[in-house]
Amino acid sequence: MHPAFSVVFFTTATGAGYGLLALLGVLAGQGFVSPDFWLGLVSMGLALGLISAGLLSSAGHLGRPERAWRAFSQWRSSWLSREGVASVATFVPAGLFAVGWVFFGRTTGWVAVAGLLAAVGAVATVCTTGMIYASLKPIAQWHSRFTLPGYLIFSAMSGSVILNALLQGFAVGSKTMVAFSLLLTFFGWGWKLATWRHNDRLEIPTNANTATGLAGGTVRSLEWPHTEENYLLKEMGFRIARKHSAKLRRITQVLAFALPVLLLIAAFALPWPYAAVLSALATIAQFAGMLVERWLFFAEAKHTVTLYYGR
Template sequence: MHPAPSIIAFTVFSGIGFGLLTVLGFGKPDVSGFTAFVFFFIAYLFAVGGLISSTFHLGNPRRALKAFSQWKSSWLSREGCLSVAALMVMGVYAIGVVFLNTRWTLLGLLGSGLCLATVFATSMIYAQIKTVPRWSNWTTPVLFLLYAITGGAFMAGQTSIAAPMLLVLGAFQCATWIIGDKQFAASGSTIESATGLGHMGKVRMFEAPHSSKNYLMKEMVHVVGRKHALTLRIIGVLFLSLFPYLLLVMPPFYHLISLVALLLHIIGALTLRWLFFAEAEHTVGLYYGKR
């Protein structure tokens, strides 16, 4: 699929923001006052900024509020409702930590749960799409949650958590590719099943369905060459996981080094999130001879 910059920014930065709020809800780091205010401000900046960016790829952003009304059937709507609930609960929790030097533990845990539920709902927007077999499996929600928790721990300065999580995230990202690369073939979708002509024998495309590009070809049949995809995978994992891990564990440790490691992690996350969308093979591509 053709990835819009806004949807990449949304899924990466909102995930990190809600991940940071999750860690803060568990009482990490143990700070209060102005220091805690800075952490919460950054978390809300990432979470809310990411959510706002998600409206940029809507056909009519003015109708974004209507998305909240379909929570019974739409994961997009559930994401919106959960995100508002999470931000409100964590806002009250932040008031206690910042201004009253008090931690309402149960409220923090509730807020953390809502933050993780928000990230899960975001992942299910894509995992529910049966016509994109690469996404439609259990690895998608796990991957989104790992990105959020790792990024959140990183942003919170919890090196003891972030360092091993970086390796777990990198390993699971590789496992996701191994599993995902087999999903389209395993789904059984072919040009024969797409056209309904399989009973007549082998089907091949005689002529393109359209004489010029249309919406489907632009948005749903985006193709990344295998050579380029492999290069981006290697670069992405190195920036996402290995390089930041080495910077965190190799002495001496400085805050500037930690900042560089965080920036590398974010660059890797943006790269691989672009690849997450660009590599997704929609079954409509069968009609255009793209499989």
């Protein structure tokens, strides 16, 4: 599939933003995060900013962005529409949570309820985003048991690393939060390796023989439908060389997982402010690595429509 940067940034930014929002809604609402004004302003501003930036960037992939509002009407049958409804609905409790925290200086009572509702909305929205891809049967790499959990794991992982950096930056971090973000990063690394292993061993059940019902021999086309690249081949027949794929996988592992793990281990062992600097570097490295991971997520996917073109 063609990896448009607008969609790559959308899935990376919103995943991190919703992960951060969910953790803030649960931890701050339960008293594990101090209701400090500046911490609340920066944390909620960053979470909602990442979500908004991601949602706005996704409009860049639409042929007619001015008609995007029509997607909300198809929520009964479309995961894309459900994602839009869930994302907008989540802004309501998230906004109330932010107002209560920043302007009223409290994270208890109705503010805690709003935070929990925002966390539920964040998880639901990430699920709908993952299901957009997991529900596509023509793309075997996406239509698997790894896609939806992967979206949730990477969202929680990114959000935890960002939250740890914020807490360390405001000198209210804890060893527990560092260990939590470190554990999620290890978990995300393992899940990504398992996903790649599954996709590399994947045998596509559909081929030219099964598509035509002529299973008695080898079916091949005498004349291809097009002599030049067309829309389908550009968007759904995008191909990446094996050597480039292997190189980008290594870059993903270094930036998104290995480097953050090393930086978080060092942050766990060192005092503030060294821990704050290392935590911030881990956040930057992981976000860059997840951009590469998302690019590969699209580039390595193969649509069965390419069988029509002999691929």
